[in-house]
């Protein structure tokens with residue numbers, strides 16, 4: 001899908017024209033209990049994801065960006081139901097995944113896959129590449145024909161030779177291992193892949209190769225990605241839209257070029273100021289002071305007020321509404337008189 005077509009789909013949804021997203025997350029909350037004492041009494045919650053709404057359309061890549069610890073991985077995992085949600089809904093083509101039993105969910109699981117930051121830790125060290133990339137097919141009773149041939153085709157899709165078939169994960173380089181884990185994700189012909197920091201552990205030159213591979217596969221198979229990274233300069237290489245996350249919430253979304261070219265939220269402005277963008281005049285870096293506050297006791301009002309370079313009195317007292325403008329959304333008091341307030 002081209003960028004213009006994607007903007008049209010997102011625009012249609014904004015204008016109220018029905019266009020069912022592939023994935024629709026509504027007011028999702030994932031809270032991890034903090035337990036203490038011999039009886040493991042719950043004394044509080046880590047609000048890792050705290051009221052997130054997000055749509056991802058078919059063929060679209062949404063880049064999810066934010067500092068380490070802001071809840072990106074938990075959001076990605078909870079969309080795939082690998083984490084239990086405390087509240088909210090996650091729909092795959094309109095069907096609420098959180099309301100399904102494990103048995104009902106099983107046939108849908110193959111449509112949604114995940115690629116991790118560190119493929120080494122999630123590839124079984126005792127399995128050959130052939131077994132790794134065909135194991136999912138076998139478990140779903142979808143393995144047809146010669147296993148070696150099926151595996152060789154999958155390896156070739158990700159740019160690995162068939163002489164890799166009988167090698168073990170430790171015999172591959174970091175980039176090759178990531179290719180292997182992408183082949184494993186592809187084997188079940190998914191519609192949607194959560195890519196969780198897939199290039200963060202790789203050398204810069206290898207990062208570009210893996211991003212190019214993901215772009216190729218997206219074009220060839222019409223895949224949708226949630227592409228998670230703490231690094232906006234990586235996210236902008238692959239994303240149609242960007243969602244910026246801060247302390248369990250999404251504070252800004254919009255087309256990638258707009259969000260990165262002219263960020264609205266002060267947090268996004270700080271993240272963008274840290275990366276060189278071609279065609280954009282060099283601006284002064286906005287330093288983010290202090291650490292990310294604890295998600296156990298998020299600051300009142302706007303969660304970002306303790307670190308915001310534009311903070312006003314009202315920011316510590318009242319939670320900002322969500323404001324929208326042409327496919328963009330931002331949650332910040334600065335836009336109260338400039339943009340239209342909307343519901344999620």
Ligand SMILES: Nc1ncnc2c1ncn2[C@@H]1O[C@H](COP(=O)(O)OP(=O)(O)O)[C@@H](O)[C@H]1O
Pocket residue numbers: 032046047048066067068069070071072073074075295
């Ligand atoms: N299983 C867990 N139990 C308790 N806290 C967790 C768990 N997983 C993540 N967290 C906490 O949730 C918050 C968000 O973590 P995470 O989703 O990994 O963020 P990110 O991927 O953006 O770095 C962090 O404070 C982290 O410590």
Ligand code: SF4
Pocket residue numbers: 265266267302303304305306308309310311312315320331332333334
């Ligand atoms: S609401 Fe206030 S504190 Fe929050 S981002 Fe906007 S200006 Fe900054």
Ligand SMILES: [Mg+2]
Pocket residue numbers: 072073074197
């Ligand atoms: Mg993470």
